[in-house]
Amino acid sequence: MPDSTPGARPTLEAVAARAGVSRATVSRVVNGGAGVRQPLVDKVRRAVEELGYVPNHAARTLVTRRNGAVAVIIAEPEFRVFSDPFFEQQVRGISRELTAHDSQLVLLWVEGPGDYERVARYLAGGHVDGALAFSVHNDDELPSVIHRTQVPTVFGGRPGWPGAHGELAVPYVDADNRGGAREAVRYLVSLGRRRIAHIAGPRDQTSATDRLDGYRDVLLDADPELVAHGDFTEESGARAMAGLLERRPDVDAVFAGNDLMASGALRVLRERGLRVPRDVALVGFDDMASVAGTTDPPLTTVRQDIEGMGRLMVRLLMRTLNQDEPGAGAPGSVITPTELVRRASA
Amino acid sequence: MPDSTPGARPTLEAVAARAGVSRATVSRVVNGGAGVRQPLVDKVRRAVEELGYVPNHAARTLVTRRNGAVAVIIAEPEFRVFSDPFFEQQVRGISRELTAHDSQLVLLWVEGPGDYERVARYLAGGHVDGALAFSVHNDDELPSVIHRTQVPTVFGGRPGWPGAHGELAVPYVDADNRGGAREAVRYLVSLGRRRIAHIAGPRDQTSATDRLDGYRDVLLDADPELVAHGDFTEESGARAMAGLLERRPDVDAVFAGNDLMASGALRVLRERGLRVPRDVALVGFDDMASVAGTTDPPLTTVRQDIEGMGRLMVRLLMRTLNQDEPGAGAPGSVITPTELVRRASA
Numbered sequence: 283m284p285d286s287t288p289g290a291r292p293t294l295e296a297v298a299a300r301a302g303v304s305r306a307t308v309s310r311v312v313n314g315g316a317g318v319r320q321p322l323v324d325k326v327r328r329a330v331e332e333l334g335y336v337p338n339h340a341a342r343t344l345v346t347r348r349n350g351a352v353a354v355i356i357a358e359p360e361f362r363v364f365s366d367p368f369f370e371q372q373v374r375g376i377s378r379e380l381t382a383h384d385s386q387l388v389l390l391w392v393e394g395p396g397d398y399e400r401v402a403r404y405l406a407g408g409h410v411d412g413a414l415a416f417s418v419h420n421d422d423e424l425p426s427v428i429h430r431t432q433v434p435t436v437f438g439g440r441p442g443w444p445g446a447h448g449e450l451a452v453p454y455v456d457a458d459n460r461g462g463a464r465e466a467v468r469y470l471v472s473l474g475r476r477r478i479a480h481i482a483g484p485r486d487q488t489s490a491t492d493r494l495d496g497y498r499d500v501l502l503d504a505d506p507e508l509v510a511h512g513d514f515t516e517e518s519g520a521r522a523m524a525g526l527l528e529r530r531p532d533v534d535a536v537f538a539g540n541d542l543m544a545s546g547a548l549r550v551l552r553e554r555g556l557r558v559p560r561d562v563a564l565v566g567f568d569d570m571a572s573v574a575g576t577t578d579p580p581l582t583t584v585r586q587d588i589e590g591m592g593r594l595m596v597r598l599l600m601r602t603l604n605q606d607e608p609g610a611g612a613p614g615s616v617i618t619p620t621e622l623v624r625r626a627s628a
Numbered sequence: 629m630p631d632s633t634p635g636a637r638p639t640l641e642a643v644a645a646r647a648g649v650s651r652a653t654v655s656r657v658v659n660g661g662a663g664v665r666q667p668l669v670d671k672v673r674r675a676v677e678e679l680g681y682v683p684n685h686a687a688r689t690l691v692t693r694r695n696g697a698v699a700v701i702i703a704e705p706e707f708r709v710f711s712d713p714f715f716e717q718q719v720r721g722i723s724r725e726l727t728a729h730d731s732q733l734v735l736l737w738v739e740g741p742g743d744y745e746r747v748a749r750y751l752a753g754g755h756v757d758g759a760l761a762f763s764v765h766n767d768d769e770l771p772s773v774i775h776r777t778q779v780p781t782v783f784g785g786r787p788g789w790p791g792a793h794g795e796l797a798v799p800y801v802d803a804d805n806r807g808g809a810r811e812a813v814r815y816l817v818s819l820g821r822r823r824i825a826h827i828a829g830p831r832d833q834t835s836a837t838d839r840l841d842g843y844r845d846v847l848l849d850a851d852p853e854l855v856a857h858g859d860f861t862e863e864s865g866a867r868a869m870a871g872l873l874e875r876r877p878d879v880d881a882v883f884a885g886n887d888l889m890a891s892g893a894l895r896v897l898r899e900r901g902l903r904v905p906r907d908v909a910l911v912g913f914d915d916m917a918s919v920a921g922t923t924d925p926p927l928t929t930v931r932q933d934i935e936g937m938g939r940l941m942v943r944l945l946m947r948t949l950n951q952d953e954p955g956a957g958a959p960g961s962v963i964t965p966t967e968l969v970r971r972a973s974a
Contacts, residue, residue, distance in 0.1 A: 293776055294752055305778065309752045351750050377737050386743075386750045391723050391733035404697050404732045406640055406655050409755040430639055432651065 301329035351386040352599065353413040353433075355401060357424040358392070367572050368588060369416070372438060375592025376414060383600060385411070398427045405431040412599045414438065420486040425450055436599045438591065440615075442488040453602065454615045455594045457586035459489050459567075462620030463496025466537050466565045466584050469622055471500065475535035475563055479508040481522040481547060483539040490514070493539050493567060508533065512543045519546025527554060534562060535628070541566035541573040544581055548627070563628035579626030586620050594618065647675035697732040698945065699759040699779075701747060703770040704738070713918050714934060715762070718784060721938025722760060729946055731757070744773045751777040758945045760784065766832040771796055782945045784937065786961075788834040799948065800961045801940045803932035805835050805913075808966030809842025812883050812911045812930050815968055817846065821881035821909055825854040827868040827893060829885040836860070839885050839913060854879065858889045865892025873900060880908060881974070887912040887919040890927055894973070909974035925972030932966050940964065 298305045303322055310318050311326040318326075354376060356369060373389070380387045388410055390401050405413060405428065412434040417424045420442040428435050429450055437454040446452070470478050480497040483490025498504065507529045512518030519538055523546065526533055538544035544566030551562055558564050558579060566574055569585035594616050644654045649668055656664050657672040664672075700722060702715060719735070726733045734756055736747050751759060751774065758780040763770040766788040774781050775796055783800040792798070816824050826843040829836025844850065853875045858864030865884055869892065872879055884890035890912030897908055904910050904925060912920055915931035940962050 295776065305752070306754075309754060349750075349753060349755070350746070351753075351755070373737075377739055380737075381739065381743065381746075384746065386746050387737035388750070389735035389737060391719075391726075391735060393723060393727065397727065397732075400696070400727075400730065400732050404695075404734070406651075407695060407697075407755075408652070408655055409695070409697070409753075430641070 296333060297326065297329045300333060301325045348411045348603075349409060350384065351388050351410045352380055352596070353405060353410040354387060354389045355392060355413055355415045355424065355428070356389075357395075357398075357415070357417045357419075357422050367570050368568065371588040372416075372592040372595075375589035376596055377592075378589075379593040379596035383596065385596075392424075395423055398424060402427045402431050405433045412436070412603055414595050414599060417441070417443070418487055418489075419484075420444075420488070425452065434599065434602045436595045436602065438595055440488040440492065442486070442491070453598055455591050455598060456489075456615075456617055457591065458617050458620050459492035460496040460499070462567065462584040462586065462622075463493040463537070464499050465620070465622050466567070467497050467500040469582075469624075470535040470537060470563055470565060470628060473535070473563060473628065477508065477530065477533050478504070478535040478537060479510065479526050479530065479533045480504075481519055481526070481536060481538040481543050482509060482511050483514045483543070485511065487514075490539055497537060505530070512539070512546075514540050514542060516542045516546040516549075519543025520550045521546075523547035523550040535564070536562060537565045537567075539567055541568045541570045541581055541583055544583070544627075545573055545577050548577055548581075559626065559628050565622075565628045569623050574623075574625070577627070582625045582628040583623055584620050585623045587618055591618055642679060643672065643675045646679060647671045694757050694949075695755060696730065697734050697756045698726055698942070699751060699756040700733060700735045701738060701759055701761045701770065701774070702735075703741075703744075703761070703763045703765075703768050713916050714914065717934040718762075718938040718941075721935035722942055723938075724935075725939040725942035729942065738770075741769055744770060748773045748777050751779045758782070758949055760941050760945060763787070763789070764833055764835075765830075766790075766834070771798065780945065780948045782941045782948065784941055786834040786838065788832070788837070799944050801937050801944060802835075802961075802963055803937065804963050804966050805838035806842040806845070808913065808930040808932065808968075809839040809883070810845050811966070811968050812913070813843050813846040815928075815970075816881040816883060816909055816911060816974060819881070819909060819974065823854065823876065823879050824850070824881040824883060825856065825872050825876065825879045826850075827865055827872070827882060827884040827889050828855060828857050829860045829889070831857065833860075836885055843883060851876070858885070858892075860886050860888060862888045862892040862895075865889025866896045867892075869893035869896040881910070882908060883911045883913075885913055887914045887916045887927055887929055890929070890973075891919055891923050894923055894927075905972065905974050911974045915969050920969075920971070923973070928971045928974040929969055930966050931969045933964055937964055 294305050294308050298308045303326060307318055307322055308326050311323050354373060377387050390404060392401060413428060414436055415424060415428055416438045425441065425443050435452060437452050440454055440456040441452060443450060467478060478501060480494060482494040510522035510526050512522045519542060536547055538547055544564055548558060548564060551558055556562050566581045566583035569583045574581040574583045598616060640651050640654050644651045649672060653664055653668055654672050657669050700719060723733050736750060738747060759774060760782055761770060761774055762784045771787065771789050781798060783798050786800055786802040787798060789796060813824060824847060826840060828840040856868035856872050858868045865888060882893055884893055890910055894904060894910060897904055902908050912927045912929035915929045920927040920929045944962060
C-alpha cells in the first residue's frame with residue numbers, strides 16, 4: 283500500500299532494490315556516504331541516476347554532504363513558544379523560507395538551561411546543517427554552548443551577551459529597535475505632548491534597552507521618573523503605568539516598549555478615568571495583530587516585520603553555509619526597518 | 629571563554645585534543661562510528677575513558693549506537709500546535725519524559741502534506757532513534773510515509789487509517805474515548821434527562837467517532853436528529869447547537885464531543901434564553917483548564933490525562949527501542965482511563 287500512493291515520489295526502497303543494497307545503506311549514501319564502502323556508494327549513485335526521479339534534494343545532498351535540515355532553538359526560562367505570538371510569527375517565517383530551500387525545520391525543545399548540554403550534543407552530532415537561535419537574556423549560556431559545537435548559527439535579535447562583539451560574535455537579524463523608538467517618541471512630540479513617559483522592557487534584553495536608548499535619543503533631558511520598567515507582559519505594563527501615575531500624575535503620553543505592555547497601560551488609564559488619546563496619548567511597539575488591532579482604541583504602534591525577520595535569518599544562514607563557494611562574501615548581520623502605524627491611541 | 633564556564637562538562641574539543649583527531653571524528657565516533665577507521669575509533673574511545681568525565685549519554689551512545697533524540701511530528705492541515713492547548717499539554721508530557729530518558733525532543737515542523745517527503749528524508753537519514761506522531765485525520769498520508777522510513781514510531785490517538793489493523797498497524801496511546809462518552813451520557817440519564825443530544829466531532833477522526841459510539845452504546849434508540857456534527861472548534865459547537873434547537877427545541881441535555889464545542893453550545897443556549905443546567909444540562913470532554921474551568925457555569929466534563937498520555941507515548945517508544953534486549957516483550961498499545969468531573973453545567 284505505501285507504494286501505491288498516487289503521485290508519490292520514488293522511495294528509498296526503489297533505489298535500494300535497484301542497487302541491491304539495504305535501505306540503510308542508501309540512506310547513508312544520500313546523507314553523505316560516511317562509513318559506506320566506495321563500491322557500494324558507486325552502486326547507489328548509479329541507481330539514483332538510473333531511476334531518474336530521485337528528489338532534487340537527495341541528488342544535491344550527494345554533492346553537498348548536507349543534511350537538509352536546520353535546527354531552531356528558543357532559549358527561555360519557560361518555553362514560551364506556545365503563548366507568545368512573536369515567536370509564532372517568527373517561526374512561521376523561518377518555516378516558509380526553509381521550505382523554499384527544501385530544508386527541514388527541526389525545533390529542538392528547550393525547557394530550561396538544564397537542557398543545553400543535551401541540545402549541544404545533538405547539534406555536535408552532525409544532524410543539522412546549521413541553527414537559528416533566539417537567546418533573549420544577556421546572561422544566557424546558550425550562545426556560548428552553541429559556539430562550542432561549531433555549528434553555523436544565526437541569531438534572532440541583537441546579541442547582548444559578554445563577548446558578543448568579540449570572540450562570541452555571531453551574525454544576527456533584528457529590527458531597528460532604536461530607530462523605531464525614536465520615530466514613536468518624535469511623533470508624540472509632534473502632537474504637542476510634553477511629559478512623555480516610557481515603559482521599558484527588561485534591562486537584560488537588547489530589544490528593551492535599544493528602545494529605551496531611542497527614547498532617550500529624542501528626550502535627552504527627560505525626567506528619570508518618567509521611565510518605568512516592565513517585563514513585556516500585559517500585567518507588567520499595568521503595574522508600570524500605575525507607578526508612573528503615582529509619581530507623575532501629569533503625564534500626557536506613554537511610549538510602551540511593546541504592544542502587550544501598552545495594552546496593560548491602557549487598562550489602568552481607563553480605570554483611572556483618563557481618556558486615550560485625549561488625556562494621555564499611547565504608542566506601542568511590534569504591531570501584533572492579536573493585540574494592537576483589538577484594543578479600544580486601537581493602538582498606534584511601531585511595526586516590525588516579524589515573519590520577514592524569520593525569513594531573513596534563513597537567508598543569512600544559507601549564505602553562511604555557502605561561504606566556501608567561490609564569490610560568496612562573509613555574511614554580516616541585518617537590521618530591518620520599522621514603520622510607525624497610526625491608529626486611534628495617539 | 630567557552631571553556632571557562634563554571635561546572636561545564638568536558639567538550640568534544642578536549643576529547644579531540646587528547647585523541648589527536650578532529651572534532652568531527654570524535655563526533656562521528658560518539659554517534660556510532662560510521663565511516664571512521666577502526667584505529668581512530670579506538671583512539672577516541674581511549675580518550676573518552678581517560679578523560680573520565682564524558683557525559684553518561686555519550687558513553688552510552690558508544691555502546692547503543694543511539695542518537696539520543698526522538699522526533700515529534702504533528703500532522704495537521706494547518707499547524708495548530710500554537711493555538712491548540714491539547715497539543716501543548718501532550719508535547720509538554722513528551723518533553724518531560726524524554727528529559728528523564730536524557731533524549732532530545734526534536735519537533736519536525738509540518739505545514740501540510742507537501743512537507744511529508746522532506747520529513748521522511750530526515751527520519752530515514754538516521755538522525756533520531758524513533759518518532760512520536762499525531763495523525764489526526766483518517767485519510768492522512770503521514771502514517772504510510774512514516775511506515776516507509778522504518779523508524780520505530782508510536783502514535784498519539786487510535787489510528788483510523790486504512791490498514792491500521794493490518795500492515796500499517798502501530799502501537800498507540802489513546803484515552804478511553806468510548807468509555808468516557810458512555811459515562812457522560814449515563815450521568816445525564818441518571819439526572820432524569822430524556823432528550824439527550826450529542827455534538828460530535830469530525831467523521832474522519834477516531835476520537836470523534838469513538839465518542840459518538842459511546843453515546844450510541846447508552847442511547848441505542850436515540851433520534852438521529854439529536855446528533856449534530858462540528859469540527860472541535862468553539863464556533864462549530866455554536867452552529868451545531870443552533871441546528872439542534874431548530875430540529876428539536878425540546879432537547880434537555882447536550883453531550884458535546886469536546887470542551888470547546890461545549891463552550892460554543894453554551895453561548896447559543898444563553899442567547900436563546902435557555903438556562904444551563906436547569907433547562908439544558910451540558911457535558912463536555914477533555915477537561916481543558918483554559919476552557920472547562922472558565923465558562924459560566926463551569927463545565928461538567930470527561931477528563932483525560934493529556935500530559936500523562938504524552939509521557940506514556942515516550943515510555944512505549946523506549947520499550948519498542950529496547951525490544952532486542954533479552955526479556956523485553958513486544959509493546960502493545962495503551963488506552964488510558966477517563967474520569968467524569970462534575971461541575972455546575974450538569
